[in-house]
Amino acid sequence: MRDQRPPTGPSPFDRKELPADLRALLPGDDGYADETRTYNLRADVRPGVVIAAASAGDVQAAVRLAAARNAPIAAMATGHAVQPVPIGPDAVLVTTRAMRGVTVDAEARTAWIEAGVLWGQAVAEITKFGLAPLNGASPSVGAIGFVLAGGHSPTLGRAHGYAADHVHRIQVVTADGELRTVTAANDPELFFGLRGGKGNFGIVTAVEIALFPVTTLYGGSLIFPAASARTVLNAYRAWTETVPETMSSSAALLRLPDLPFLPEPLRGRQVVSIRLSCTDPAPAGAALIEPLRAAAAPLMDLVREMPYADCASIHSDPLDPAPVQERGGLLRELTAETVDALIAIAEAPAAAPDLVEIRHLGGAFAREPLVPNAISYRDAAFTIFMATIGAPDPAQTHAAQSAAMELLRPWCTGYTLLSFMADVDAVEQGYRPEVLRRLVALKRRVAPANLFRLNHNIRPDA
Numbered sequence: 426m427r428d429q430r431p432p433t434g435p436s437p438f439d440r441k442e443l444p445a446d447l448r449a450l451l452p453g454d455d456g457y458a459d460e461t462r463t464y465n466l467r468a469d470v471r472p473g474v475v476i477a478a479a480s481a482g483d484v485q486a487a488v489r490l491a492a493a494r495n496a497p498i499a500a501m502a503t504g505h506a507v508q509p510v511p512i513g514p515d516a517v518l519v520t521t522r523a524m525r526g527v528t529v530d531a532e533a534r535t536a537w538i539e540a541g542v543l544w545g546q547a548v549a550e551i552t553k554f555g556l557a558p559l560n561g562a563s564p565s566v567g568a569i570g571f572v573l574a575g576g577h578s579p580t581l582g583r584a585h586g587y588a589a590d591h592v593h594r595i596q597v598v599t600a601d602g603e604l605r606t607v608t609a610a611n612d613p614e615l616f617f618g619l620r621g622g623k624g625n626f627g628i629v630t631a632v633e634i635a636l637f638p639v640t641t642l643y644g645g646s647l648i649f650p651a652a653s654a655r656t657v658l659n660a661y662r663a664w665t666e667t668v669p670e671t672m673s674s675s676a677a678l679l680r681l682p683d684l685p686f687l688p689e690p691l692r693g694r695q696v697v698s699i700r701l702s703c704t705d706p707a708p709a710g711a712a713l714i715e716p717l718r719a720a721a722a723p724l725m726d727l728v729r730e731m732p733y734a735d736c737a738s739i740h741s742d743p744l745d746p747a748p749v750q751e752r753g754g755l756l757r758e759l760t761a762e763t764v765d766a767l768i769a770i771a772e773a774p775a776a777a778p779d780l781v782e783i784r785h786l787g788g789a790f791a792r793e794p795l796v797p798n799a800i801s802y803r804d805a806a807f808t809i810f811m812a813t814i815g816a817p818d819p820a821q822t823h824a825a826q827s828a829a830m831e832l833l834r835p836w837c838t839g840y841t842l843l844s845f846m847a848d849v850d851a852v853e854q855g856y857r858p859e860v861l862r863r864l865v866a867l868k869r870r871v872a873p874a875n876l877f878r879l880n881h882n883i884r885p886d887a
Contacts, residue, residue, distance in 0.1 A: 436473040436514055444486050448477040452514070460520050463504025464565060466748040467816070469511035470504065472518035478540075479523040481596060481604050481630040488628060489602040491517040492876060499879040500628045502541050502567030507751075507848045512879055519628060521569075526631075529554050534636045535593060540629060542568045545737065552734040556636035557581065559588040563742035572632055573623045574843040575800045577808065580644070580702040580736050581637060583673045583788030589620035590794035591635035597627040600872040604630070609796045618867040621799030623843055625864070625883045626871050643710030644702040644739050645728035651695035653721035654678060654771070658764045660720035661699055665759070670788035672713055673702045675740075677782040678771035690724045695771070700739050701728055743814075750816040752826040753845025755805035755838040756783065763836045770811070770832060776818070776825035778811040799864060801857040802840045809833060810845050823849065843881065852881040861887075 436451045443449040450457040451474055460477050461470045473496070476487040484500075491498035498517040499508065512518055521540035527547055528537040531554040538547055545564025551557065559578040561571045576588025585591065594608045597619060605627075609616050618626050649657045661676050668674070676699050683693030699717055703710035707730040714728065731738070756763065771781045784807060791803045811829060816822040830837070843855045853861060861883070868875070869885040878884075 438474040442490070443474065444490070447483055447486055448479070450475045450477065460522075461518065462746070463501070464746045465505055465507050466746055467750060467819070468504050468507045469513075470501070470508070470518065471514065472499075472512050472516045473514040475518045475520060477520050477523060481598065484519055484521075484540075484598045484628050484630050485602050485604055487517055487519045488598050488600065488876070492600060492602060492874075495874060495876070497879050498628070498876055500540065500624060502570060503543065503565060505563070505566050506570065507749075508879055509848045509881055510879055516879060521567075521630075524630065527551070529556070529636070531556065534638070535633050536636055537631055537633050538568050539631045540567075540569045544568050544571065548734060548736065551636060552640070552732065554636075555638065555640050557639040557733045558634060558636055559585060559591060560736070562737070562740040563744075564737040565742075565744050569629055569632060570623070571844070572634065573619060573621070573629060575621050577784065577790075577842060577844050579673055579675055579700065579740065579784060580642065580733075581639065581673065581704065582790055583670045583785065584704060585637060586789035586792060586794060587800055588634065589798050589800060592620055593633040593635065595619050595629055595633075596631040597629045599627040600874065600876045614863075614867050615871060617797060618799055618864050621801075621843065622864055622867075622883065624877055624880045625868055627877065639704055639733055641730055642702050642704060642733055642736060642739075643707045643728070643730050644700075644736065645731070646701070646725075646739060646741075647699045647714075647717055647723050647728060648691065648725040649697045649699075649721050649723050651678070651697060651771075654697040654768050655764060657697050657699065657717075657720050658767065659761060660717060662759045662761070662764060664716050665785050668713060669705075671704045672710075673785065675700045675782055675784040677780060678767060680771075680777065680779045688725065694724075696724065702736065702739055747814050748816055749812050749814050750819060750822045750826070751810065751812040751845075751847045752830060752849070753808065753810045753847060754830060754833070754841045755802055756807040756809050756833070756836050757804075757838050758806050758836055759783065760836065763833070766832045766836075770829040773825065773829070776813070776821045778826065778829065779814045780810070780812040781829075782808075782810045784808040784810070799856065799860055800842070801855065801860050802838060802842070805838050805840075808842060808845055809837070846881055850881070852883055855881065
């Protein structure tokens with residue numbers, strides 16, 4: 426596919442300074458466009474050099490190259506998230522797409538996952554052993570970035586907490602180019618910061634995560650016409666106050682395109698979708714969701730008992746790359762007035778988001794893990810996330826999303842999880858002040874030159 430981005434311009438990197446044993450690509454080289462292409466086409470990723478890493482050793486060489494020039498460096502597996510700042514010609518980009526190893530220890534209920542692994546691949550490998558990870562909704566999201574940002578699992582999260590709560594060890598290349606295996610025992614501060622601080626303290630090449638003995642779910646989506654949205658969302662609001670931790674769920678207001686890959690009843694329609702994932706047996710799960718099924722007549726009822734390997738069908742996130750503009754936050758409560766505000770946002774006459782979603786928190790999300798990490802604001806009741814696909818006028822879309830968040834301000838905590846933090850948000854919105862101070866001190870220790878700054882940057886001089 427031909428690269429549609431504007432030309433990068435001359436690279437300040439000299440081909441002679443690039444290690445000969447690396448797959449290092451400069452702008453204009455064959456493969457450069459493919460290696461830097463992102464899932465979110467709004468991402469501005471045009472580095473001076475891209476290192477296509479096949480091993481942790483390749484990542485070490487890339488970090489040493491960047492450190493020698495004091496050039497910013499970033500890692501990318503899929504490009505789902507938009508970088509807060511562009512990755513421009515002064516930068517080194519490490520792509521980890523070739524690092525796809527997944528090793529499962531069924532007896533220990535753990536998996537060792539390399540930096541390029543996507544959740545679809547991880548789930549397929551892990552479920553062969555009758556186990557399940559705390560994975561994301563989309564099979565095309567990179568597992569490592571998801572975990573390092575905290576990792577909100579829409580399938581098992583309320584039962585077990587955040588993915589970062591269940592990390593055993595982390596292999597990371599730090600700013601000095603050293604490859605370290607970090608645990609709670611050998612470096613508790615770095616272990617604390619990596620789990621929730623994302624890419625601020627090094628480039629993670631692999632993690633060991635806990636797995637859970639889950640083989641089936643009672644899950645899927647109940648899809649209702651937009652005309653039923655107020656009734657359905659208020660029923661959902663009351664229902665979430667009664668459900669056990671075995672039930673994870675979200676509610677989404679969607680504007681669906683008129684495209685042939687969608688089921689005919691949904692094409693070109695505005696709908697409300699209740700997404701459900703229950704680890705209880707099917708009869709118990711069916712009894713739990715009966716109040717939602719009775720709330721209104723659904724256009725489609727896709728809830729069923731399914732093998733865990735099919736969990737991506739619950740959200741059915743788009744797999745094809747597209748330009749996406751997004752915004753996120755946290756809600757302290759969901760009231761009837763909040764529901765009215767959500768509907769007003771979805772029905773806005775100009776630049777309304779294509780997706781407005783709330784995800785139910787509480788349960789294990791609200792509990793501190795046995796080994797503390799950087800995830801803050803566990804007292805929130807719901808996440809709020811909105812996305813506009815295509816966004817032909819980014820400024821108008823930004824203004825509309827800002828107005829939407831202002832409308833929700835009476836119920837927002839003022840903070841957001843790093844997993845849902847858009848490029849327009851400040852890193853201070855992601856952490857309690859005492860956690861942020863701790864992360865700044867850690868950044869000052871392990872990356873004082875702020876080599877890893879092409880992210881939601883925790884500055885060592887803050």
